[in-house]
Amino acid sequence: KQEVTQIPAALSVPEGENLVLNCSFTDSAIYNLQWFRQDPGKGLTSLLLIQSSQREQTSGRLNASLDKSSGRSTLYIAASQPGDSATYLCLPGGYQKVTFGTGTKLQVIP
Amino acid sequence: EAGVTQFPSHSVIEKGQTVTLRCDPISGHDNLYWYRRVMGKEIKFLLHFVKESKQDESGMPNNRFLAERTGGTYSTLKVQPAELEDSGVYFCASSQGVLAGQYFGPGTRLTVT
Numbered sequence: 001k002q003e004v005t006q007i008p009a010a011l012s013v014p015e016g017e018n019l020v021l022n023c024s025f026t027d028s029a030i031y032n033l034q035w036f037r038q039d040p041g042k043g044l045t046s047l048l049l050i051q052s053s054q055r056e057q058t059s060g061r062l063n064a065s066l067d068k069s070s071g072r073s074t075l076y077i078a079a080s081q082p083g084d085s086a087t088y089l090c091l092p093g094g095y096q097k098v099t100f101g102t103g104t105k106l107q108v109i110p
Numbered sequence: 111e112a113g114v115t116q117f118p119s120h121s122v123i124e125k126g127q128t129v130t131l132r133c134d135p136i137s138g139h140d141n142l143y144w145y146r147r148v149m150g151k152e153i154k155f156l157l158h159f160v161k162e163s164k165q166d167e168s169g170m171p172n173n174r175f176l177a178e179r180t181g182g183t184y185s186t187l188k189v190q191p192a193e194l195e196d197s198g199v200y201f202c203a204s205s206q207g208v209l210a211g212q213y214f215g216p217g218t219r220l221t222v223t
Binding site: 031032034036042043044045046049051089091093099100101102103 | 114145151152153154155201203208209210211212213214215216217
């Protein structure tokens with residue numbers, strides 16, 4: 001059974017800081033890994049999708065890396081803004097029984 | 111392009127009643143997933159459809175839950191009879207293929223009293 005751990009569970013940073021969110025998973029037999037953000041009372045918004053053959057993906061101020069062999073992915077957020085405040089979740093894909101981790105709750109303070 | 115839609119957005123029912131949740135995936139997406147988050151816990155996988163077939167239903171908690179996807183388009187998730195522990199948010203997601211990313215709907219908040 002795939003297990004997903006996200007560290008830290010919560011993070012509070014001042015606006016403008018660069019930060020790294022971590023995701024580790026126990027079964028490296030994945031096809032891809034997806035990062036999401038969830039705002040309170042809302043659904044999940046897809047941020048980045050990394051295929052297993054890729055090492056990283058970038059979108060604006062976001063950069064996600066994937067080290068499949070070690071079961072790790074990181075999400076780097078540059079120059080954080082208050083609008084980045086949300087819960088961030090990672091989802092190793094191609095493995096239907098996966099359970100999301102509890103995520104990282106990020107608060108960016110103006 | 112319309113995203114994944116779910117109906118209703120919120121449902122409040124009494125214990126023992128029946129509720130049916132609906133999910134309309136993005137047009138052309140053969141893969142449809144159901145997940146749920148109960149209070150304070152992580153989002154858990156329930157089942158996965160490929161077109162109208164159940165690819166994996168290992169996450170379904172018990173036989174009070176029945177998911178269907180007739181015709182391979184929209185899907186319904188019926189809970190009968192509902193219990194208090196079924197309260198939570200039920201999410202639906204769809205993807206073009208297993209290798210493609212999943213797109214989530216806004217969820218249905220189910221409250222069983």
